[in-house]
Amino acid sequence: MILVVAEHHGGQMHRATWEALAAGQALGLPISVVLAGHDVEALASQLAEAAVTQVLVASDPALANYTADVYVTALATVIPSAAPTLVLAAHTYQARDFMPMLASRLQRPMVPDCVALARDGDGVRFTRPMFQARLLADVQPAGPAPHLATLQIGAVRADSLQRGGAPAEVVAQAVAVSSSDVRQQPDAPFQEARQAVDLGAAERIVSVGRGIKGPEHLALVQELADALGAELAASRPICDNGWLPMDRQIGSSGQTVAPKLYLALGISGAIQHVVGIKGARTIVAINKDPDAPIFEIADYGITADLFEIVPALIAALKKP
Amino acid sequence: MKIAVCIKQVVARDWQVRPNEARTWVRDGDADFEMNEPDAYALEAALRLREAHGGEVVVVSAGPARVTQVLREALARGADRALHVESDALAQADAFVVADALLAAIGPEQADLVLTGLQSDDQGFGQTGVILAERLGVPHATIIMEVQVAGATLRVKRELEGGWFQWLEMPLPALLTIQSGINQLRYATLKGIMAARKKEIRSVAAPVSQPAQHVTGLRAPDKQKQTRMIAGTPAEAAGELLRALREDARVVAS
Numbered sequence A: 001m002i003l004v005v006a007e008h009h010g011g012q013m014h015r016a017t018w019e020a021l022a023a024g025q026a027l028g029l030p031i032s033v034v035l036a037g038h039d040v041e042a043l044a045s046q047l048a049e050a051a052v053t054q055v056l057v058a059s060d061p062a063l064a065n066y067t068a069d070v071y072v073t074a075l076a077t078v079i080p081s082a083a084p085t086l087v088l089a090a091h092t093y094q095a096r097d098f099m100p101m102l103a104s105r106l107q108r109p110m111v112p113d114c115v116a117l118a119r120d121g122d123g124v125r126f127t128r129p130m131f132q133a134r135l136l137a138d139v140q141p142a143g144p145a146p147h148l149a150t151l152q153i154g155a156v157r158a159d160s161l162q163r164g165g166a167p168a169e170v171v172a173q174a175v176a177v178s179s180s181d182v183r184q185q186p187d188a189p190f191q192e193a194r195q196a197v198d199l200g201a202a203e204r205i206v207s208v209g210r211g212i213k214g215p216e217h218l219a220l221v222q223e224l225a226d227a228l229g230a231e232l233a234a235s236r237p238i239c240d241n242g243w244l245p246m247d248r249q250i251g252s253s254g255q256t257v258a259p260k261l262y263l264a265l266g267i268s269g270a271i272q273h274v275v276g277i278k279g280a281r282t283i284v285a286i287n288k289d290p291d292a293p294i295f296e297i298a299d300y301g302i303t304a305d306l307f308e309i310v311p312a313l314i315a316a317l318k319k320p
Numbered sequence B: 001m002k003i004a005v006c007i008k009q010v011v012a013r014d015w016q017v018r019p020n021e022a023r024t025w026v027r028d029g030d031a032d033f034e035m036n037e038p039d040a041y042a043l044e045a046a047l048r049l050r051e052a053h054g055g056e057v058v059v060v061s062a063g064p065a066r067v068t069q070v071l072r073e074a075l076a077r078g079a080d081r082a083l084h085v086e087s088d089a090l091a092q093a094d095a096f097v098v099a100d101a102l103l104a105a106i107g108p109e110q111a112d113l114v115l116t117g118l119q120s121d122d123q124g125f126g127q128t129g130v131i132l133a134e135r136l137g138v139p140h141a142t143i144i145m146e147v148q149v150a151g152a153t154l155r156v157k158r159e160l161e162g163g164w165f166q167w168l169e170m171p172l173p174a175l176l177t178i179q180s181g182i183n184q185l186r187y188a189t190l191k192g193i194m195a196a197r198k199k200e201i202r203s204v205a206a207p208v209s210q211p212a213q214h215v216t217g218l219r220a221p222d223k224q225k226q227t228r229m230i231a232g233t234p235a236e237a238a239g240e241l242l243r244a245l246r247e248d249a250r251v252v253a254s
């Protein structure tokens, strides 16, 4: 049996939970889902509409606000009695926070950030990126079940989720959480002041990554952006270094954009970057490394030094 | 305040990674190595806390003899001393094995705060710190963008998805996984490099632990999309790209 751990925020399911459910269903093994929280009946009935055997609900006032401690305490109670062979969650920030602790508490292996799951005899074969997604690895967890895994966001489409004929059974789980189990005290989540630039509406974006080498070269790409009528954006390291303001960052911790044209200069194409450009119509990558992952999602690619191509592009655009 | 910082040595970013014969790891016999990037930010966060609150910064790395290079670099940037859990097998070990190795060095130190990077550039587990916290029996928080210490209480800013953040409070001792960009890095000065030569790198025996997972097939990823690769001189490639963007994709005005 596969047990999928559901994630929710502010009364809404995290959309990646549906992806994890769809991935679990595709393995063709019996599947259940566990939901931890307080006052989560509405979410439980949403989950019960999927083709799953059971929805296990761990409800307790102490679970009203997520902390790694409270989730691990609750799940470490539910999992042994449910006795799954695989515990699966989406590879979200929240899963990064508690899943390794849960694995450690249960003394079971965890395979993080999987891009594919496949049946392999009695078990499951896990495939995950390594070396910044420049390589893929098949991974075999060691020792007895349950094994734990997380699924990279976007690796499986949520619309492949199968709905059930009738709502699945919702089963309450007894969890006893005492205040001494929880050491972290969280404040409410907040957003920083609104972005000064809204790249979400930009038609064309010229985006630079670490291939730009230093802030002194930004004027060159700004010139290209101007010539194309494009906004300038960047990968995270450029903003981390303070070369461009944070509100120009694209990706999971930056802005999500959907331009007609996204021109990526010296960007390797890490998943945390490319999730921000899934909506782009035409993606162009210029990178000197022919194996850079960005070429896997680009429509047009040039394997070359950006310092040679960018001036040539500017010259070609300025030609009457 | 005693702060331990876990630092991993990883193959350099521009090193061409190729699977080895057994497809279990990369050919790294003659690779260049560097400090895992988020770990450099974790070290900087520790140095700033020491400047504000006093105390000591101890850097820890698990791996073969070569990892003393990143320990030396951390000492040159200002760390006080270093612990090296030495074993060749640790170069390719999973997060559970590495957490055990780090525990052997850090456990006896009784540090007030342990910092790790949020993720390694080679294995990318994003697990080692959290597992280590559980083994040390201390609370943790991940993907941290700000750290404040007041007495025995830690207040940290966690990065959440999509531009959201959250403050958390927890008692010390604790473990944090640090996100890149939490601060601006300092680099080693000549004085720092000279001083580092006199600082201690103590070797710690690696414990024996069972692997939690095995890589059985390492390979280059398949392409998902049909990319049109454009060749030629820079002028030719630029000209053809522009033509395609104007006439085929119609995303640039003529």
Ligand SMILES: Cc1cc2nc3c(=O)[nH]c(=O)nc-3n(C[C@H](O)[C@H](O)[C@H](O)COP(=O)(O)OP(=O)(O)OC[C@H]3O[C@@H](n4cnc5c(N)ncnc54)[C@H](O)[C@@H]3O)c2cc1C
Residues within 6 Å of the ligand: A132, A208, A209, A210, A211, A212, A234, A235, A236, A237, A238, A249, A250, A251, A252, A253, A254, A265, A266, A267, A268, A269, A270, A271, A272, A273, A286, A287, A288, A289, A292, A304, A305, A306, A307, B013, B118, B119, B143
């Ligand atoms: C939790 C988390 C959240 C994250 N959030 C984000 C996010 O929101 N946005 C984001 O971007 N990243 C994010 N990251 C970081 C992400 O994982 C990558 O590290 C980052 O995107 C890499 O940036 P890069 O492509 O610019 O740099 P690198 O990966 O270093 O790539 C540089 C590229 O430039 C190429 N290059 C070098 N010189 C030249 C040249 N002269 N000409 C042409 N090409 C050249 C190289 O071949 C290489 O492919 C996050 C990471 C984590 C763990």
Ligand SMILES: Nc1ncnc2c1ncn2[C@@H]1O[C@H](COP(=O)(O)O)[C@@H](O)[C@H]1O
Residues within 6 Å of the ligand: B006, B007, B008, B009, B036, B038, B039, B060, B061, B062, B063, B090, B095, B098, B102, B115, B116, B117, B118, B119, B120, B121, B123, B124, B125, B126, B127, B128, B129
């Ligand atoms: N061999 C190691 N030596 C020291 N620290 C490590 C080692 N492996 C992982 N770490 C730390 O754990 C963090 C997360 O690594 P990982 O779990 O591999 O993504 C890194 O950023 C380091 O701070």
